[in-house]
Amino acid sequence: MSIHSQNMLNAAKTTKPNSPKPAIMPSHPYVPKEFIMLPQLPVPFQSIIPMKFIIKIITFTFHIKLVKDFIELTENLSQIIARIEGERRVAADAIRKFNSQNTLTLSDEVRENRLIIQALPSNLEGMKLAGIDGGLVKKSFHGLDLMLLRAVGVIFNYSNGLNVDYYPESMPTPDPHTIIDPFSDIEFEINSNILRQIKEITTARETVEKYEPDIIFLNGSVIPHYTFVDKSSLLYDNYKKMIEAYQKLFDTVKAKKTILAGVIEDSRGTRFCEVISKLELGMLPQTKLILQKTKDSNLLTYALQHGDRTMTFTYSSDANHPILREFPGETIMTFYLKTSEFDRPVRIDFLADKGLVADKIASVLLALSTHAGYGMPSIIVEADQRAKLSEHDLEMFYMDILNRVGNLSGMMEQRRNNRPF
Structure with missing residues (x-):
């Protein structure tokens, strides 16, 4: 076998015919970095699915993830609030129980003997x-x-x-x-x-x-x-x-x-x-x-x-x-x-x-x-x-003054209340 034929055979053995090359997507403000590198789509699909549509799908998926994270956070906060309110109920029950069985000692701060x-x-x-x-x-x-x-x-x-x-x-x-x-x-x-x-x-x-x-x-x-x-x-x-x-x-x-x-x-x-x-x-x-x-x-x-x-x-x-x-x-x-x-x-x-x-x-x-x-x-x-x-x-008060003195500098609205956009 010639040297040229041997080199071609070695190249064929090391090449994977169906191995897709990574495709680099255009940058997008809503797409995380880990979504930027994607496998190269098969050639027939590249002509059918535009890249903009792919970006929209990934953006939508990312938004769903944010919503799920928000829902999970809200559920955790709800559990914390419910637990704290439950503890406050326990404290309130202790107050009512004490009041039904005991009297208070008067002091400089407390002027009556019942809670x-x-x-x-x-x-x-x-x-x-x-x-x-x-x-x-x-x-x-x-x-x-x-x-x-x-x-x-x-x-x-x-x-x-x-x-x-x-x-x-x-x-x-x-x-x-x-x-x-x-x-x-x-x-x-x-x-x-x-x-x-x-x-x-x-x-x-x-x-x-x-x-x-x-x-x-x-x-x-x-x-x-x-x-x-x-x-x-x-x-x-x-x-x-x-x-x-x-x-x-x-x-x-x-x-x-x-x-x-x-x-x-x-x-x-x-x-x-x-x-x-x-x-x-x-x-x-x-x-x-x-x-x-x-x-x-x-x-x-x-x-x-x-x-x-x-x-x-x-x-x-x-x-x-x-x-x-x-x-x-x-x-x-x-x-x-x-x-x-x-x-x-x-x-x-x-x-x-x-x-x-x-x-x-x-x-x-x-x-x-x-x-x-x-x-x-x-x-x-x-x-x-x-x-x-x-x-x-x-x-009405402002307009009355404005009509009397005119549009002076001191009567101008603050910028935060007069933005053009």
């Missing part, structure tokens, strides 16, 4: 009640900020049936504010919140002075929202005005013998869990650990039945609480009340200048909360509906 107390709706005949809420809309522009504020007091007088009055009126004209201070976004939010509270608390004080209600309810706590303002800040002057407004309200309700209470709609507080975790309730260590990761209202949704309230406890255990230290000598107490059968408990804060009046507050709130699925009292709902403002109100 859970049943309240009954009050007969409102002869009572005069007030509710306060405020409305706010705001918007930032290139060189200034615009804001509209108003607050409304609603008075329910049960001396002869139910008579309703409003302060200063049923639909007051909002107060316009033009803010030219160079606030940052965060400072603008804080300043807006401070101005809203000043307006609401001033309206509350004036309502008490004019109508002298038995109880006045705020939509929110009876002390300012937690805000730290440095003395060097542009916010400090308004911050001090807010503190002064609250102190004047405290002095007024004391003089008029009015109970001051605040109803917190969506509390994120953990104070109740903090207090009971210090008590010996027979809970397992892991159950106490759950309390450290649970909001009060979440736990008490399982622990309280319609009409139940918790014992009263101090608003904070910290003597140097950044807000409470602004009101030395004032005592703020808290409890939770389940005002509705199918809603979560609400938190009640009150000024404890008249002793423990939690029973009276709870009874009145139960009488005012008649919706089975919504736990806020009707007097607060009415104040909210009267005080709320819309974006349309602010737009």
Whole structure:
């Protein structure tokens, strides 16, 4: 055999006739790298199946994988949530069991000897009640900020049936504010919140002075929202005005013998869990650990039945609480009340200048909360509906100014609100 024939024979033995060569696909943003190298399709199929169609098939397959991964992740999270909620139910059962068999030892933090107390709706005949809420809309522009504020007091007088009055009126004209201070976004939010509270608390004080209600309810706590303002800040002057407004309200309700209470709609507080975790309730260590990761209202949704309230406890255990230290000598107490059968408990804060009046507050709130699925009292709902403002109100305010001053630089919309795409 010649050398040439031998070489051809060796080449034939080492060659696999059906071995496909890898095909390199065009790059595609949705195709993983491991899908880029594919076997070469048989020649007949190359003319039948376009490469674009193959890319679409692989992309679709990849999307299916993402969906499956997402579903698996959701299932895992669902199991975790169900397990945690189950542990919270165990903690709630421990609370109810302890309450049925034991009493609490009174302390500086705990002012009543029962964890859970049943309240009954009050007969409102002869009572005069007030509710306060405020409305706010705001918007930032290139060189200034615009804001509209108003607050409304609603008075329910049960001396002869139910008579309703409003302060200063049923639909007051909002107060316009033009803010030219160079606030940052965060400072603008804080300043807006401070101005809203000043307006609401001033309206509350004036309502008490004019109508002298038995109880006045705020939509929110009876002390300012937690805000730290440095003395060097542009916010400090308004911050001090807010503190002064609250102190004047405290002095007024004391003089008029009015109970001051605040109803917190969506509390994120953990104070109740903090207090009971210090008590010996027979809970397992892991159950106490759950309390450290649970909001009060979440736990008490399982622990309280319609009409139940918790014992009263101090608003904070910290003597140097950044807000409470602004009101030395004032005592703020808290409890939770389940005002509705199918809603979560609400938190009640009150000024404890008249002793423990939690029973009276709870009874009145139960009488005012008649919706089975919504736990806020009707007097607060009415104040909210009267005080709320819309974006349309602010737009009218803006257009009125724009018509007077023209399209100045400071009146230009921010870019984020004026994108061409």
